[in-house]
Amino acid sequence: xxxxxxxxxxxxxxxxxxxxxxxxxxxxxxxxxxxxxxxxxxxxxxxxxxxxxxxxxxxxxxxxxxxxxxxxxxxxxxxxxxxxxxxxxxxxxxxxxxxxxxxxxxxxxxxxxxxxxxxxxxxx
Numbered sequence: 001x002x003x004x005x006x007x008x009x010x011x012x013x014x015x016x017x018x019x020x021x022x023x024x025x026x027x028x029x030x031x032x033x034x035x036x037x038x039x040x041x042x043x044x045x046x047x048x049x050x051x052x053x054x055x056x057x058x059x060x061x062x063x064x065x066x067x068x069x070x071x072x073x074x075x076x077x078x079x080x081x082x083x084x085x086x087x088x089x090x091x092x093x094x095x096x097x098x099x100x101x102x103x104x105x106x107x108x109x110x111x112x113x114x115x116x117x118x119x120x121x122x123x124x
């Protein structure tokens with residue numbers, strides 16, 4: 001019985017460590033480990049800028065909230081890191097949903113692997 005209690009405490013502690021590392025601020029002590037290394041916390045994982053080259057930036061529920069992190073001239077890898085995998089690629093344009101439950105989308109124009117412009121989402 002004692003071993004089972006100790007094992008349960010170890011599992012709970014491990015869960016807290018994983019939660020703090022990926023989501024951060026559970027303990028109220030500043031940014032998460034993920035944010036400290038330049039990543040974005042996602043459910044159960046840390047998305048890092050390397051996601052573009054790994055092809056696993058994922059899809060974000062509200063990509064428009066990250067548009068302010070981008071500026072013309074940024075590499076496409078930074079655009080996809082912040083906004084997630086685009087819903088559609090059409091020539092020089094990449095597009096994303098404005099977020100749930102919005103039916104609108106916005107797009108970014110990429111030329112020579114650099115951001116030219118990015119639209120703002122229109123209010124519903």
